[in-house]
Amino acid sequence: MDNLEFSETTITVDEWHELARNDAINELTASVLVVATDSALEFLAGPLNRVKRIVVTSGDFNDGRFFSIGRLIRLNGYGGHLTVVGNILPDQYTALRFCGFEDVLSLDDVSATRVVALDKALVLPGVVEPVTQQLEPLTATGTSQ
Amino acid sequence: MYNYSTYDQQLVDQRVFQFRDQTRRFLAGELSDEQFRPLRLMNGLYIQRHAPMLRVAIPYGELSSRQLRGLASIAETYDRGFGHFTTRQNIQFNWLQLEQVPDILEELAAVQMHAIQTSGSCIRNITCDHLAGIDATEVEDPRPWCELVRQWATMHPEFLYLPRKFKIAFTGSSTDRAATMAHDIGLRLIRNNAGETGFEVLVGGGLGRTPVAAKIINAFLPKSDLLAYLEAILRVYNLNGRRDNKYKARIKILVKAVGLDVFRSQVELVFNNLDSTSLLNRTADISTIKDRFRSVFPLPLNLGVEKLEAAVHQTYSRWLDKNTLATKFGNYRSVYISLKHPDRPPGDLTAGEMRFIAQLAARYSGGLIRTTHTQNLLLPLVHESDLVRVWRALTAAKLSIANIGTVQDIICCPGLDFCSLANTTSIPIAHEIQNRFSDADELHALGDIQIKISGCMNACGHHHIGHIGILGVDKRGEEWFQITLGGRADQRLKIGERLGPAVDRKSIAGAVESLIRHYLRNRLDQGEHFLATLDRIGIDAFKEVVYG
Numbered sequence: 063m064d065n066l067e068f069s070e071t072t073i074t075v076d077e078w079h080e081l082a083r084n085d086a087i088n089e090l091t092a093s094v095l096v097v098a099t100d101s102a103l104e105f106l107a108g109p110l111n112r113v114k115r116i117v118v119t120s121g122d123f124n125d126g127r128f129f130s131i132g133r134l135i136r137l138n139g140y141g142g143h144l145t146v147v148g149n150i151l152p153d154q155y156t157a158l159r160f161c162g163f164e165d166v167l168s169l170d171d172v173s174a175t176r177v178v179a180l181d182k183a184l185v186l187p188g189v190v191e192p193v194t195q196q197l198e199p200l201t202a203t204g205t206s207q
Numbered sequence: 208m209y210n211y212s213t214y215d216q217q218l219v220d221q222r223v224f225q226f227r228d229q230t231r232r233f234l235a236g237e238l239s240d241e242q243f244r245p246l247r248l249m250n251g252l253y254i255q256r257h258a259p260m261l262r263v264a265i266p267y268g269e270l271s272s273r274q275l276r277g278l279a280s281i282a283e284t285y286d287r288g289f290g291h292f293t294t295r296q297n298i299q300f301n302w303l304q305l306e307q308v309p310d311i312l313e314e315l316a317a318v319q320m321h322a323i324q325t326s327g328s329c330i331r332n333i334t335c336d337h338l339a340g341i342d343a344t345e346v347e348d349p350r351p352w353c354e355l356v357r358q359w360a361t362m363h364p365e366f367l368y369l370p371r372k373f374k375i376a377f378t379g380s381s382t383d384r385a386a387t388m389a390h391d392i393g394l395r396l397i398r399n400n401a402g403e404t405g406f407e408v409l410v411g412g413g414l415g416r417t418p419v420a421a422k423i424i425n426a427f428l429p430k431s432d433l434l435a436y437l438e439a440i441l442r443v444y445n446l447n448g449r450r451d452n453k454y455k456a457r458i459k460i461l462v463k464a465v466g467l468d469v470f471r472s473q474v475e476l477v478f479n480n481l482d483s484t485s486l487l488n489r490t491a492d493i494s495t496i497k498d499r500f501r502s503v504f505p506l507p508l509n510l511g512v513e514k515l516e517a518a519v520h521q522t523y524s525r526w527l528d529k530n531t532l533a534t535k536f537g538n539y540r541s542v543y544i545s546l547k548h549p550d551r552p553p554g555d556l557t558a559g560e561m562r563f564i565a566q567l568a569a570r571y572s573g574g575l576i577r578t579t580h581t582q583n584l585l586l587p588l589v590h591e592s593d594l595v596r597v598w599r600a601l602t603a604a605k606l607s608i609a610n611i612g613t614v615q616d617i618i619c620c621p622g623l624d625f626c627s628l629a630n631t632t633s634i635p636i637a638h639e640i641q642n643r644f645s646d647a648d649e650l651h652a653l654g655d656i657q658i659k660i661s662g663c664m665n666a667c668g669h670h671h672i673g674h675i676g677i678l679g680v681d682k683r684g685e686e687w688f689q690i691t692l693g694g695r696a697d698q699r700l701k702i703g704e705r706l707g708p709a710v711d712r713k714s715i716a717g718a719v720e721s722l723i724r725h726y727l728r729n730r731l732d733q734g735e736h737f738l739a740t741l742d743r744i745g746i747d748a749f750k751e752v753v754y755g
Binding site: 103123124125126127129130131133134137151153154156158160161 | 229238245366442450480
């Protein structure tokens with residue numbers, strides 16, 4: 063995930079924590095926070111809404127931590143754009159949406175990047191509508207619809 | 208038993224549709240082996256030694272006659288005419304074609320069954336005491352709570368790609384027949400000093416390569432907090448469980464690594480931050496779920512009490528003693544159907560036998576059957592005036608062998624006969640031991656001795672917690688067997704102690720027989736249990752018997 067490029071300025075979780083340690087989070091200029099699935103999660107208690115987008119990165123579709131991290135980001139009140147990046151399977155889109163993600167930057171074998179908006183992905187063949195009754199999809203405000 | 212709501216039915220129907228598409232994409236080369244693997248496992252489909260194996264869920268071990276007939280049809284149409292009941296109350300079919308699995312799932316859905324989350328790194332089928340709701344000593348019937356947790360865990364979007372498999376077991380009784388301490392989470396309904404019922408929550412149990420007894424993480428959890436507390440445990444595990452080594456990925460390793468107290472504080476931190484008004488608080492749903500449980504009371508047929516001929520009286524009495532059990536409903540007894548016989552792989556049942564038992568249950572036990580942790584079946588409630596007729600019918604079908612709880616009632620994995628992970632065979636070992644104790648008088652006099660056999664260290668046969676455990680190991684291409692003594696699976700779960708060096712294939716059944724005969728010679732009287740004798744005379748006395 064090191065070669066990810068965004069048009070906006072990014073900050074990693076380590077850099078975020080460094081700013082927080084120096085009591086300098088108010089000086090934050092980046093608009094995208096990049097969260098690897100093995101990141102320390104102290105950033106969740108910070109002012110997440112200062113960034114427009116949070117990107118959770120995972121190389122492996124089996125790394126189920128991104129589901130919990132997405133959910134925690136929303137449950138901590140994040141209202142911005144939440145994206146997951148990795149070799150994600152279409153079969154995971156529904157669960158991702160329910161965990162608060164809005165889109166997937168899917169990296170396939172030829173390194174082409176494909177953006178899938180999860181609310182539209184649900185109509186793809188073979189991907190069924192919500193298969194759970196205990197959770198409504200989390201919205202950008204972090205609350206149930 | 209629980210009857211599906213419209214929503215439940217829609218969910219399993221959608222899952223069939225989804226798996227049909229996943230199978231099509233795999234066969235068309237659109238999904239790689241690596242990509243298809245978690246998707247098929249999440250639907251109970253393994254690639255085994257001979258063919259794909261499908262594990263079908265029997266939530267908390269409850270089956271209807273209609274469902275058992277449905278399983279019989281699948282066994283005949285798609286398999287070789289039989290199925291295998293497992294220690295987690297499920298059934299497995301071992302000889303399937305991948306292309307046919309979506310059709311099988313469709314047939315299952317038609318009888319309110321599925322294979323969802325019977326394998327893979329997700330929350331597996333919920334298991335339960337097979338005497339739930341009929342045991343006079345239980346605090347509360349745990350089955351509605353099992354169903355609530357089943358609904359919560361099914362396709363839970365956050366917990367479908369856990370570090371490793373995750374097993375939950377329930378009991379409402381102080382006598383633990385569900386091996387709750389051998390599970391990732393064990394839930395025991397208890398009553399506190401104020402007279403309220405709640406859950407004692409255990410965490411971090413499991414067998415496999417690293418056997419660990421679960422520890423109490425919460426001594427009394429109010430019932431209304433159940434789902435929120437489970438959500439907190441699962442979230443801590445999902446985020447912190449190891450993903451770099453599958454042999455270190457179970458929650459038991461995480462709990463051990465950080466310590467129970469630290470793990471508990473992590474769970475409570477998450478739990479305390481959960482929204483108490485969220486959909487996790489579904490206590491109110493329990494009454495809805497209870498309403499969907501069909502009454503289990505079969506009416507007696509009032510055909511009159513049958514007279515027994517003197518010649519069969521002793522055989523019947525022995526069956527009554529070993530294979531039936533009093534319930535909290537005075538005139539009703541539970542009837543075990545033993546699937547343990549020298550002519551039968553432990554836990555196996557043919558399609559014809561499934562249909563016969565379905566019919567028997569429809570006639571005498573309200574159309575209900577249960578599967579047990581010990582790989583047997585149970586007719587939960589049979590009126591005492593029908594017992595002789597049930598016994599005669601079972602005898603005619605060669606299903607009345609009176610060996611429940613005896614040395615013949617062996618828990619056994621499929622071993623090398625089916626499993627691609629196994630080091631050794633296990634079914635033939637079980638048969639050899641059963642044949643050495645085939646005399647009914649002797650079997651009866653021996654009392655309850657649990658023998659458990661695993662064909663490899665993954666421990667599907669639970670050898671660690673058998674009174675006598677047998678583990679198959681490979682030594683330079685030859686089958687050898689390690690013996691452990693003193694394990695137990697109940698509320699005082701204990702990992703057995705290794706007796707000594709492994710013994711070879713031709714010696715293992717004889718070694719087990721010697722151990723049992725040594726117990727017989729040394730027990731104080733018929734009332735002294737094998738474990739009590741072992742405690743009293745020590746394991747060294749048993750070592751001498753095997754190793755001289």
